[in-house]
Amino acid sequence: EIVLTQSPGTLSLSPGERATLSCRASQPVTNNYLAWFQHKPGQAPRLLIYRASTRSTGIPDRFSGSGSGTDFTLTINTLAPEDFAVYYCQQFGTSPTFGQGTKVEIK
């Protein structure tokens, strides 16, 4: 099983700042099958990024993903008020797993 470790656990930032979230895999992620999701309470998770760096349909370009192999990053440029949420990485290979999440909260 591929274990995904996200850091930091919580990120306290102000609107307009940049958020940088990390996701580290215990072994290389096959074909960069790595996705990022945003989750808000009472809602379903929302797919932001897949294949490590491809934005999903309708996702604003302030969200970007990078990385390959075992180290991946989600960057949110210029945080908007609606971006404060929990973010999860997921590898969607043979036996999918999620990271434990990073909460982006308002400072």
Add this chain to the structure above:
Amino acid sequence: EVQLVQSGVEVKKSGESLKISCQGSGYAFSSYWINWVRLVPGKGLEWVGRIDTNYYYTNYNPSFEGHVTISVDKSITTAYLQWDSLKASDTAIYFCARPAEYSKYSPLAYWGQGTLVTVSS
């Protein structure tokens, strides 16, 4: 429009059985896998398993295998997640989700609204 509509809130006791559902519409149901994902408050998301809705193949997270069963009824475009004997630790919100493309190696682009399952001991 792709929609996944899940069954409603469930309140059960330990040892009871349960089957929750996820009905797909707005797309060719049998062309896409359906996944189940669990959210335990304060603990994050966990992948439970998935089913090929055309050929009925299933894959399970080893942590859930033997405790849950995923099935599908193509005639009513509905997938199911069931337990024969619930435990208090099964208390969570369960989401069904569909990949973006017809491949199990495709990101989960469409999600149901979630079903809250509460199990008392």
